[in-house]
Amino acid sequence: MRLFKVNKLKNGLTLLLLKRKTMRSASVSFCVKSGSVHEKDNIAGVSHFIEHTVFRKTKTRNIKEIKKPLEEVGGSLNAFTARNLTLFYSKVPSRNINIAIEILSDLTFNASLEKDDIEKEKKVILEEIAMYEDDPVDQIFENLFRNVYDSNFGRPIIGHRETVKNMDENILRTHYQKNFIPENTIVSIVGNFDEDEIIEYLESLEIQRKYKDTNEIMSPVISKEEVKVKKTKKDLSQNYLVYAYEAPPKYSKDYYATLVLNTMMGSGMSSLLFTNIREEEGLVYEVASDYNSYNNSGLFMIFAATSNENINDYKEKIEEITKEIYKREDLNDWVNYGKQRLIGKLTIDIETNMAYGMKILDLYLTYGKIVNIDEIVKKVEKVTLEDVIKVSKEIFTNTRFISELNPEK
Secondary structure, eight states: OOOOEEEEOTTSOEEEEEEOTTOSEEEEEEEESOOGGGSOGGGTTHHHHHHHHTTTBBSSOBHHHHHHHHHTTTOEEEEEEOSSOEEEEEEEEGGGHHHHHHHHHHHHHOBOOOHHHHHHHHHHHHHHHHHHHHOHHHHHHHHHHHHHBOHHHHSOTTOOHHHHHTOOHHHHHHHHHHHSSGGGEEEEEEESOOHHHHHHHHHHOOOOOSOOOOOOOOOOOBOSSOEEEEEEETTOOSEEEEEEEEEOOTTSTTHHHHHHHHHHHHSSTTSHHIIIIIIITOOOSEEEEEEEEOSSOEEEEEEEEEOTTTHHHHHHHHHHHHHHGGGOTTHHHHHHHHHHHHHHHHHHHTTSHHHHHHHHHHHHHHHSSOOOHHHHHHHHHTOOHHHHHHHHHHHHTSOEEEEEEEEOO
16 A cells, blocks of 8 residues: 655645655645735735746846756646646656755745746736636636635635736745745655655755744635626627536535546546436536536636537426436436546556656645545545435536526627
């Protein structure tokens, strides 16, 4: 049985290690508990702005020296910002793992954040905002979250045009110094590596920060009122819709049954929604479900894109499926599909170092300890037909939240 080792280092870092001797590669992630929920409205998007700008220069490396050492050996380097965290990650051949750790630690703790770099990246992020504004899928989900979640979770991770334009050295450096600290950081390493060498290097890092307050992993407060957001957009040929319902949080005993429900309904071309709505009825090109689960709250969503001709029939079909799913004679077959697909995806994911590391990191952030994938599989296997019927009744009788984006007439 493969088990991660948890190391609490003297400088405040938390280190998760999983050695896989048969691998010829390794993945390294530096996860900082600093995301959009840890910001104030007037600096919305600052974590995402920092994530972009650190790649331009650190105190010891220029833009070329950050990227080339990893990419020239076939490795990769990237990052993303979420609501609760910012994550820098790399995949490299095992023999190059030390340089990956050095560069990622540099990005996390030693960024320069200079004026010229900030102004250059400002233009890039404004282009990114424009790209999201053009994407109808991004728009319906942002409209949904803005109205269903509390203000901290409802604001866009990328920020607003006005807040991005106002970013400067003082804003970025203050937020960076306060939040990108060892006590907020979890380092996850999976693959073939020298454990003693890695611990020695990371413990040798002297990271000067005057702040020591750590951030919490937060959960959204979900609206108790009905939400209907209906907007139009030029040059659309389809209608984009999201139906959402309050769902169990990660800490709930119904969490795994909800995972199975989500998988059976909207994961893959063999899923219930794809089969019933696209293959049998021909009402959509794209239909899927998703489950945003947090420690203390959750949201179950159904997404589709359909034409003016089919939109009313689609809405009737979704109503029928969600309200009467527990009555289906073939429900047990769908539950088995959901369980087997979910277990299979968990099994496949752990075959790659990066996916395995990300999954274990997510579990550690949730539970504060290592949870083995085999434990998750066992909990999924224990989900019964009755469990899925129970959660489906509870979820689909909750208040429904609707976000809709239609072609402008």
